[in-house]
Amino acid sequence: MILDIDTVSKTFEMHIIDGKTVPGLADVSFTVDDGEFVAVVGESGSGKSSLLKCIYRTYEPSAGAIRFQTEGGEVDLANCSDREVLAVRGSELGYASQFLNEIPRVPAVDVVARPMWEQGMDREAARERARELLTALDLPAELFDAYPATFSGGERQRVNFARAIAPQPRLLLLDEPTSALDPETRASALELLDDYLPASTTVVGVFHNYDVVQQVADRVVVLDDARLQQVVDIADYDPEVLA
Ligand SMILES: Nc1ncnc2c1ncn2[C@@H]1O[C@H](COP(=O)(O)OP(=O)(O)OP(=O)(O)O)[C@@H](O)[C@H]1O
Numbered sequence: 001m002i003l004d005i006d007t008v009s010k011t012f013e014m015h016i017i018d019g020k021t022v023p024g025l026a027d028v029s030f031t032v033d034d035g036e037f038v039a040v041v042g043e044s045g046s047g048k049s050s051l052l053k054c055i056y057r058t059y060e061p062s063a064g065a066i067r068f069q070t071e072g073g074e075v076d077l078a079n080c081s082d083r084e085v086l087a088v089r090g091s092e093l094g095y096a097s098q099f100l101n102e103i104p105r106v107p108a109v110d111v112v113a114r115p116m117w118e119q120g121m122d123r124e125a126a127r128e129r130a131r132e133l134l135t136a137l138d139l140p141a142e143l144f145d146a147y148p149a150t151f152s153g154g155e156r157q158r159v160n161f162a163r164a165i166a167p168q169p170r171l172l173l174l175d176e177p178t179s180a181l182d183p184e185t186r187a188s189a190l191e192l193l194d195d196y197l198p199a200s201t202t203v204v205g206v207f208h209n210y211d212v213v214q215q216v217a218d219r220v221v222v223l224d225d226a227r228l229q230q231v232v233d234i235a236d237y238d239p240e241v242l243a
């Protein structure tokens with residue numbers, strides 16, 4: 001087991017509406033095995049992004065534990081210090097957010113290369129790897145040195161995806177990484193996941209598209225209204241019944 005999500009809740013306090021709280025996640029528990037691909041599905045607003053943000057510690061969970069077995073030992077991502085979170089991000093823990101909101105004034109190739117520099121890779125070698133990843137995602141070469149701020153949604157999504165997989169993290173969190181891509185580009189992205197990441201990589205990914213879930217997942221976590229509805233093997237997953 002690489003990840004143990006133990007009765008995790010996230011409650012949002014809405015300060016505008018006096019004293020009112022909104023549940024993002026309520027008592028969610030499941031475990032993830034080493035090398036497994038877990039797909040998270042559920043209706044819009046069911047808590048999928050909140051779950052990934054709690055694991056990456058973009059959100060601090062209100063309760064519960066998230067035990068992550070890193071190379072250096074167990075880290076409880078729900079309760080550890082910010083310094084410990086920063087130490088596991090990168091080679092241990094990677095994340096592609098659903099929306100790429102903050103776009104630095106940095107060329108696309110450097111956005112993707114940066115996580116590799118931060119791991120001590122040589123600058124030019126990291127840029128070369130970044131170009132290879134962007135090429136595999138069918139991003140036109142003339143965009144490599146342009147700023148992603150001017151890119152289309154699908155182009156940005158590919159930069160975001162390449163940045164997340166570039167350092168080959170042991171645990172990768174993907175929030176709808178192919179939602180803005182056409183079928184051909186989506187196929188390239190899924191192929192890249194397979195080719196570029198070691199077979200030992202563990203992935204927790206949010207997907208809306210049933211064909212994608214069917215193609216990539218070993219198990220499916222179904223969320224409904226902030227709660228865990230079911231965890232099923234892909235062979236037993238029936239989207240008509242469960243999501
Ligand atoms: N930062 C926040 N502040 C307040 N409420 C939030 C915040 N983030 C999420 N929520 C609320 O938590 C609930 C779950 O949101 P979440 O983004 O996790 O849903 P989702 O399953 O990812 O939906 P979608 O499929 O539309 O991306 C929603 O009711 C949402 O409004």
Ligand SMILES: [Mg+2]
Nearest residue numbers: 048049050098
């Ligand atoms: Mg979401």
